[in-house]
Amino acid sequence: MVVASGTNAFAKEMAIRKRIASIYNKREEDFPSLREYNDYLEEVEDMIVNLTEGIDVPAIEARIAQYQRENAEQIMNAQARKAEEYAAALAASKGQPPQAGTDLLSSSQMGVSTVAQGQYAPAIAGGGVAQPRPMGMGPQPVPLGSGPDMMGYEYEDEETMKLRAEKAARAGGWSVEISKKRALEEAFASIWI
Template sequence: MVVASTNAFSKEMAIRKRIANIYNKREENFPSLREYNDYLEEVEDMIFNLIEGIDVPAIEAKIAQYQRENADQIMIAQARKAEEYAAALAASKGQPAQSDGDALGQGPQAGSSTGPQGHYAPAIAGGIAQPRPTQPLPVGSFPDMLGGEYEDDEKTKLRTERAAKAGGWSLEISRKRALEEAFGSLWV
């Protein structure tokens, strides 16, 4: 029972992640809040239909067409998201975010390969900064951090079950507690 809900949850999360990487416009991309809300509603309808298996070929065709028509905007939004993530990560570590001027060698440490003590700054080859990559990697394409290989549904399910057991959780305890709480709330 728990496995079925875990599979449904992982399916939904995979669909949401995939659609969010494609349909990634923000409110500032729209002239009015109403149009933005319509866009969000359309995206949620597509996600729901994909999860439930309703008219999947038509939705997949619509997604493919949207990807072809908006490929540049999708790449720009993914790059912007990666830069925002990097800035947030640097801020969470208490380090100031590196500006584009610093990254291009125009900052106070131009020409050096290290920044403040112990920190890495990109090397500059021949006084010219290396260009940024033009296309970010898709979020789901990174190898598993533990095993160095890609995870399929079976490995994800097995890892989830092992983590639950390691944490002391079991289905029997959960059922027993639910029954005790249900019967404990009855008034005679």
């Protein structure tokens, strides 16, 4: 079935993108020029496409493993930064002040007095000083790069997706019988005698 292979290909690509993004997670400000950042993004995208298409997979996997070994601390710091920003945005969206220990900058240093309820409050405001990153042993924030997708579901196979769609339709009051009955009523209503 064409739809099934497209769905599986999409799920495969999304899983690859998620995995690569958790490893190659540098930002524009990590590069001295926009050109170098764009080259980095292009290299990452080429790896994703090649992995998705199955082109030179062992060589790419070796490059990824080497990059992970060489940049383990940078990867962990970027994941921690992402987790901090997510937590700050979540707290701001709920109208809660940042928790003690997560926001080490005072509001006067950031140039912001307060954040209105429901507004986004980034962890670093206006090119200010970045928050310290965890180093060494001890409790580390959980990286957001692995686990369920945005809706909280793990990537699923076709059968599970069909089951979920059927349950959702039934929960909304739809059934096959109602659809058949309506089709018959419309068919007979269109017959002119």
